Amino acid sequence: GQNIDQPTEMTATEGAIVQINCTYQTSGFNGLFWYQQHAGEAPTFLSYNVLDGLEEKGRFSSFLSRSKGYSYLLLKELQMKDSASYLCAVGNAGNMLTFGGGTRLMVKP
């Protein structure tokens, strides 16, 4: 089976940097995704990591360490609109994409 852990809630200040961690256990790792979901809306794709290292995309970066079963999403220059839930999702060899419970990020002025 799969187990994905991420903090339930985080709070940060506008303009700051925040790191959202995700640890996972899975059989047959097949990539890790990060999604953003605003309340009551559909999740939207942010990033994908399948190899170790850092992927940078504008204000958002995602890091993966397969040996440690660990990933993080880094958000820089936080804006109020970044207040949302951030979902870590892990793919396995059985082609199933399993989502973590999500981290609710609140950005304060």
Add this chain to the structure above:
Amino acid sequence: DSGVTQTPKHLITATGQRVTLRCSPRSGDLSVYWYQQSLDQGLQFLIQYYNGEERAKGNILERFSAQQFPDLHSELNLSSLELGDSALYFCASSVGAYNSPLHFGNGTRLTVT
């Protein structure tokens, strides 16, 4: 707009009833996924289809079934509905069978009374 269309947006029905949720994937996408999201819970994977065939199955109840048609649209059938089935049901699509980003529809909010 993700390009994934789900209908209806809202559905209110009684316990014991049966409903059908519909999903049209993005143009060119061959995979369709169904997820359930209950209040304060994460996205629970139900089932995936790729080009008309079932590809992966999650914790989908026996009361639930799905299929993908030749035109690639998909339907999720929920029967003998219970109060606990009230949730947001998302459909997502992707180009490939795996390792492709999922693009989500806006969901169908099902309320069972």
